[in-house]
Amino acid sequence: MGHHIDALVDAASEDGVALDGLRVTHEDDGYRLETPEATRDGLSAADLADTLGDYDDYATNWYFWTNVVGESSPQRRAFLRWVEGADEHAVPERYDALRDGIRREWGQLLVTVTVDDHGERSYDLRHVDDGDHDTSALDEYHEPLAARQLATYDENGRYRPLKTGANLAGGWVFPELDGRDLVETVGTFYPASVPNWYREREGTLDVEHWEDTIGRQTGMYSVVETWNRGDGHEHVDWVAEACCDDSQCVKRREWQYNDETDLDVDGGDGAFPCREPCSLVIAASRKWTRLEGEETRTYEFELTPSEKEQVEDIIEAVADGRVDDIREADVYEGANRYRTRFLRAKLFDDDGNLCGVPTDDE
Amino acid sequence: MQALVIVAHGSHLNPDSSTPTYDHADTIREVGAFDEVRTGFWKEEPSIREVLRTVEADEVYVVPLFISEGYFTEQVIPRELRLDGWDVADWDSDGLSASHVTLTASDVPEKTVHYCGPVGTHEAMTDVIVRRAETVTRDPNVGDGFGLAVVGHGTERNENSAKAIEYHADRIRQMDRFDEVQALYMDEDPEVDDVTDYFESEDVVVVPLFVADGFHTQEDIPEDMGLTDDYRTGYDVPTVVDGHRIWYAGAVGTEGLMADVVLERAADAGADIGDALTVVRERTRKTPQEAN
Ligand code: SF4
Numbered sequence: 137m138g139h140h141i142d143a144l145v146d147a148a149s150e151d152g153v154a155l156d157g158l159r160v161t162h163e164d165d166g167y168r169l170e171t172p173e174a175t176r177d178g179l180s181a182a183d184l185a186d187t188l189g190d191y192d193d194y195a196t197n198w199y200f201w202t203n204v205v206g207e208s209s210p211q212r213r214a215f216l217r218w219v220e221g222a223d224e225h226a227v228p229e230r231y232d233a234l235r236d237g238i239r240r241e242w243g244q245l246l247v248t249v250t251v252d253d254h255g256e257r258s259y260d261l262r263h264v265d266d267g268d269h270d271t272s273a274l275d276e277y278h279e280p281l282a283a284r285q286l287a288t289y290d291e292n293g294r295y296r297p298l299k300t301g302a303n304l305a306g307g308w309v310f311p312e313l314d315g316r317d318l319v320e321t322v323g324t325f326y327p328a329s330v331p332n333w334y335r336e337r338e339g340t341l342d343v344e345h346w347e348d349t350i351g352r353q354t355g356m357y358s359v360v361e362t363w364n365r366g367d368g369h370e371h372v373d374w375v376a377e378a379c380c381d382d383s384q385c386v387k388r389r390e391w392q393y394n395d396e397t398d399l400d401v402d403g404g405d406g407a408f409p410c411r412e413p414c415s416l417v418i419a420a421s422r423k424w425t426r427l428e429g430e431e432t433r434t435y436e437f438e439l440t441p442s443e444k445e446q447v448e449d450i451i452e453a454v455a456d457g458r459v460d461d462i463r464e465a466d467v468y469e470g471a472n473r474y475r476t477r478f479l480r481a482k483l484f485d486d487d488g489n490l491c492g493v494p495t496d497d498e
Numbered sequence: 499m500q501a502l503v504i505v506a507h508g509s510h511l512n513p514d515s516s517t518p519t520y521d522h523a524d525t526i527r528e529v530g531a532f533d534e535v536r537t538g539f540w541k542e543e544p545s546i547r548e549v550l551r552t553v554e555a556d557e558v559y560v561v562p563l564f565i566s567e568g569y570f571t572e573q574v575i576p577r578e579l580r581l582d583g584w585d586v587a588d589w590d591s592d593g594l595s596a597s598h599v600t601l602t603a604s605d606v607p608e609k610t611v612h613y614c615g616p617v618g619t620h621e622a623m624t625d626v627i628v629r630r631a632e633t634v635t636r637d638p639n640v641g642d643g644f645g646l647a648v649v650g651h652g653t654e655r656n657e658n659s660a661k662a663i664e665y666h667a668d669r670i671r672q673m674d675r676f677d678e679v680q681a682l683y684m685d686e687d688p689e690v691d692d693v694t695d696y697f698e699s700e701d702v703v704v705v706p707l708f709v710a711d712g713f714h715t716q717e718d719i720p721e722d723m724g725l726t727d728d729y730r731t732g733y734d735v736p737t738v739v740d741g742h743r744i745w746y747a748g749a750v751g752t753e754g755l756m757a758d759v760v761l762e763r764a765a766d767a768g769a770d771i772g773d774a775l776t777v778v779r780e781r782t783r784k785t786p787q788e789a790n
Contacts, residue, residue, distance in 0.1 A: 149744040197751070208554070209554055210671070279526070284520060287514075288513055295511070295512070295513045296510075297511065297541075297542075298543075299542070299543045300543075323552060327544035327548070327552065328543065328544040328545075328548040328552050329549060331548070331551040331552055332548070332551070335551075342605075352577070353575075354574070355569060355573075355574075392595040411548075412547070413543075414543075414545070415540065415541050415545060416510055419510060419541075488782060
């Protein structure tokens with residue numbers, strides 16, 4: 137008899153047991169066991185233990201959530217239950233799925249949870265793009281804090297200033313984490329993502345909109361407040377489109393212009409929320425505040441239609457981070473290096489002015 | 499349950515900025531003095547704003563990895579942590595003596611938050627500067643025949659920054675260990691550019707009182723002192739400048755013993771850390787001590 141059954145009988149004799157469709161209570165005429173499939177009454181402790189043997193998945197499920205995960209951290213428990221869809225799927229079908237592995241995506245992370253014969257869960261964590269790769273083809277890690285280094289550089293070795301930037305590099309795997317270490321590792325890749333997701337589910341997420349977040353800034357960032365003029369929020373739409381789009385950041389932007397005014401840009405489909413403009417957005421907005429303080433002017437440039445389109449191609453390629461993907465000899469791409477160098481050779485004067493037109497009147 | 503939260507500046511551009519914070523957190527985690535050790539940043543994640551919600555423990559000791567009291571420790575960090583009823587007067591500090599206050603934070607109202615003074619002004623920091631000198635010279639007894647310069651920003655940005663430099667320079671002088679001790683500054687006299695003018699000793703250890711290596715410690719100061727014309731080409735330790743051997747230590751905050759100061763701050767605020775201080779002092783030593 138498994139120790140999970142002993143523990144379950146003990147718990148049933150005290151306050152009763154109720155979890156995920158399993159109910160065991162102690163009545164005057166003995167124990168009563170209920171599952172969606174069957175009900176048995178008047179059982180002695182030994183009968184109960186025997187009968188539970190026929191409902192082993194229910195019993196190990198109860199043991200795992202009660203004694204292994206426990207209630208000490210409600211957010212950890214909620215996250216682990218979400219990973220295997222514990223609130224949506226009944227034990228028999230969930231256990232079937234768990235034996236094959238249940239997959240969940242969290243930003244660019246892919247969690248696969250499996251169960252063994254004792255109901256013990258094991259979590260495999262890797263980059264979503266590595267979902268179909270053999271574990272042996274990936275670098276294995278076991279310590280949650282190893283994620284710190286993996287999260288620091290993108291695949292070109294450049295520093296990632298935003299942990300939730302959509303440029304997490306792959307090539308690694310944490311093949312068998314327990315629940316606690318899974319949550320630690322996820323929290324190392326995406327700090328505070330689980331607590332914020334949990335608060336959102338509980339209806340207590342403290343979203344702080346643009347106006348309030350900017351209003352809170354002091355020192356060198358207090359200037360951003362001067363960018364807001366009246367009710368217009370087009371400038372913040374542009375900020376959100378530039379920085380918060382799903383192609384750039386895996387958080388789902390929940391902050392808006394203010395309590396009453398939503399931005400016109402969609403917040404995205406991320407699994408976990410963004411509750412206020414981050415420090416990167418604020419630092420960039422400080423620069424934009426200065427740049428956007430300038431008045432427009434009329435310049436006159438002479439470009440061929442293809443040159444105009446090429447300028448647009450270059451802007452698109454830089455904005456979409458595609459520059460490195462354009463092949464050296466692909467002269468059909470406007471943002472190709474040779475095409476761009478040709479444009480510069482033809483149109484720039486010695487001071488780097490487009491078409492020889494100075495930026496400021498002399 | 500008690501947790502330690504180290505808060506630091508961090509950077510959007512330089513990955514080295516947060517390295518010392520992580521290193522010291524790891525050292526403290528390994529000695530097991532706290533149930534949890536977390537880090538939070540102004541420019542990285544989790545933000546100081548969200549770090550408290552990553553903590554499970556109900557007693558939280560927050561230690562700022564900053565050099566001096568000022569804008570960050572007095573305004574930014576308390577605001578971002580959402581400390582209820584924070585008033586800098588509660589620190590009752592002369593610019594060097596902030597120790598801790600015990601408050602709640604509206605972000606996690608069920609927890610008790612002990613908000614500590616910055617590491618840079620703690621007296622234990624003096625030992626870190628000396629340890630840094632030992633590490634860079636690879637001599638556990640360095641002192642005889644050596645001068646020591648402690649370098650900081652001047653008063654321009656924050657007058658308390660100069661106070662911290664003076665304070666530690668004075669304390670090291672009183673140890674009577676180095677032949678000469680001098681406080682130097684980046685933006686005022688006595689300037690670090692003229693380091694060799696201020697010392698008679700042939701050997702001079704230069705220790706910048708900065709939390710992390712970055713622009714100032716890796717580019718400005720080495721070039722200002724004439725260790726190199728171009729920081730990208732690097733420099734030797736020591737480098738001879740005007741007949742002096744300059745042993746440039748880089749940011750003091752990268753020294754392993756900094757973990758000890760973080761622990762001291764938390765212990766002063768009431769954290770129960772057992773024998774962690776002794777263990778950390780030994781484990782972080784890079785130069786073996788000779789038997790006496
Ligand atoms: S503000 Fe935008 S870019 Fe920053 S974390 Fe939130 S969603 Fe991502």
